[in-house]
Amino acid sequence: MAKVLVIGAGGVGSVAVHKMAMNSDIFTGIALASRTKSKCDAIAASVKARTGVSIDTFQIDADDVAATTALIQQVKPVLVVNLALPYQDLHIMDACLAAGVNYMDTANYEPIDEAKFEYSWQWAYQDRFKQAGLMALLGSGFDPGVTSVFATWLKKHKLDTIRTLDILDCNGGDHGQHFATNFNPEINIREVTAPARHWNKGEWIETPALTIRHQFDFEAVGPKNMYLMYHEELESLAHHIPEIERIRFWMTFGDAYITHLTVLQNVGMTRIDPVIYNGQEIIPLQFLKAVLPEPASLGPTTKGKTNIGDIATGLKDGQEKTFYIYNICDHEDAYRETGNQAVSYTTGVPAMIGAAMMVQGLWKGEGVFNMEQFDPDPYMDMLNKHGLPWQVKELAGPLEF
Template identity: 55%
Template structure:
C-alpha cells in the first residue's frame, strides 16, 4: 500500500508504470511527473486500455527535474513514500536533493554524469551517504539491468557458487532488428556518449584504459547467437570491484553490428556526436542534442522490433568446493513479447522491470536500510525470485567458459 512518483516518461518509465500497475497490491497510487506531460498522459491512457483491472490509481503532472524547488513542490503535494527516477542521468543529484528535503526514499537506474562533461562515476552520489543515513532514508543506485540485475547476478554468484570471484565478465547482447538504418535503444545522447568514450576495465588492482571499441571478441550468447562484442566502460564495474575485492579482472562487453558502427563513425567524423555547444542561428546547441532530435525516439521502435536480448554475468574463480569454477547467470528477453505485454521494446523492458522490483523490495521492507547503496550490497535471492515472477526469467549455465 504505497504511493510513488515516477520521474520521466520515456520508454523505461512506460515499463515501470505498467509493471507498477500489474503489481497493484504494492503500488496503490502513482504520479508520473515529467517535463512533457502529454507523454505521461499517453502512458496512463495505455494502462487504462491494456490493464483495465489494475487497482493502481495514476495521475500526471509537469515538473522540471533540473529545478529542486519545483521537484520539492511536486513531491510535497503528492506525498509519496519514494521517488523512482527514470529521467536523465544529469538530473540524479537534483532529484536526490529534493528527496532529502522532502523525506522520501530514492531509486534510479543510471549514475550521475554532468551534462557538459562526458564522464560518469558514482562518487557524486556516494557523497550523499551520510546525509541519507542521518535522514533515515534509503537511496538505491543503478537498479536497472546493467547496472542493476548484473550486480544482483554477481552477488548471487558470490552467495551460491564461489568462495572467491577472480574474473568477472558482464555481457550484453541485443540481437534485435528494429528496421531502421540507425537508431539507439535508449536515450540517444546518453547512448552515443557512452559508446564513443574510451573503454576501461579493472585488472590487478587498477583501471586499464582503451580506445573506444578497441577490444573485441566473438561471444556465444545462450539461446540467442554468437556475436562480436566490444569492451566498454560501464558504471557497475566501479562498485563491484569495491564490494567484491577478490576480483582480479572485471570487464563489460556489448554487441554492435557493423552497420551501427559505420554510422557512428561517420557521425563522429563530421562532429555530430560532440557535446561542445556551437552557435546556430543565434542559439547555442550541442550537435549531439540536435542529433537526438532527428533520430527515432527509442520508444517508437517497439512496435516493429523483432529478435532477442541476452544479458548475463560470467564468473570464474574458486568455487564453494575449493575447486576452480566458471558459471554464467543470464536472462533472455524477446522484443515482440515485451511489446505484446507492455508496448515496449526489450531494452526498455529489461531496464524498467528491475526498477519496479527494486522499488517493491524497498517498499515492502525486504531491502531497507538508511544510506546510499548499490544493489549488490543486498541479498540477491529476493530479487532473483522477483525477476522470475515479473517477466525476466533467470537461467544458469555451469562449466562452460563463454568469454575468454
C-alpha cells in the same frame, strides 16, 4: 501497501509504471511526472486500458529542485523512482532529502557538459541520507542492476569467491532502421564513444572506445561481435566485492551501427560542446538526438531477442569453477505486454522490482546503497515471476580472451 512517484516518461518509465500497475497489491498508488505531461497522459491511458489501474500525472522540470520538492510533498509518496536523465540524479536526490522521501534510480549521475560517469557524486550523499534516516538505492536497471545481483547470487550460491567477472550485453533485435538507438540517443552515444575502462588487479585500464572486439555465440541470438566498454557497475562491484581481480563489460554492436557512428564522430555530430549555428548556440549531439528516431517508437517494428548476463570464475570448496547466468528477453513479447521493446523492458522491470524491494522493506537501510549490498534472493525471485526469467549453467572454463 505504498505510493510511489515515478519521474521520467520514456520507454523505461512506461514499462516500470505498467509493471507497478500489474502489482497493485504492492504499489497502491502510482504517480508519473515528466517535463512533457502529454507523455505521462499517454502512458496513463495505456496503463488504464491494459490493467484497469488509474495513475496520477504531473508536469515537472526535474532540474528545478524547489518545484520537484513541492511535487513530492504534494504527492506524498514513500519512494521517488528516478527514471529521468542521469544529468538530473543529484537534483532529484536533493529534492528527496528536502522532502524526506526515499530515492531510487537506474543509472548513475553524469554531468551534462562532460561525458564521464562515476559514482563519486552520488556516494558523496551517504552521510546526508543516513543522517536523514532515508535510503537511496542506485542503479536498479539491468546493467547496472540485475548484472550486479547476478554476481552476488553467484557468490552466495555457487562460488566462495569471485576472481574474474565478465558482463555480456547482447541486443539481437532488428528495428528496420538504418541507424537508431534503443534508448535515449544522447545517453547511448555518449556512453558508446567514451573510452573503454576495465578493472584489473587493483587498477583501471583505459583503452580507446570500440577498439577491443571479440565474438561470442549468444543463446537465442547467435554469434555477435561484442566490444569492451566502461559501465558503472564495474566501479561499484570492484568496491563492494574487493576480491575480484578483473571485471570487464562487453556490449554487442552490428557493423552498420559502428559504421554510422564512426561517420557521425568524424563529422563532429557526437560533440557535446556548444557550436554557433545561425547565431544560436547548439550542442551537435542534442541536435542529432532530435533527428534520430524516438526509441519509444521502435517497439512495433523491433523483432529478435536480448541476452544479458554474467560469466564469473572463482573458487568453490578450493576448486576453480566458472558459471554463466543470464536472461533472454523477446522484443515482441515485451511489446505485447507493455507497448515497449525489450531494451526498455529489461530496464523498466528491474526498476519496478527494486522499488518493490524498498517499499516492502525487503531491502532497507539508511544511506546510499548499490544493488550488490543486499540479499539477492528476493530480487532474483521477482525476476522469475515478472517477465525476466534467468538461467545459470556451469562452463568448462573462463573466457579464453
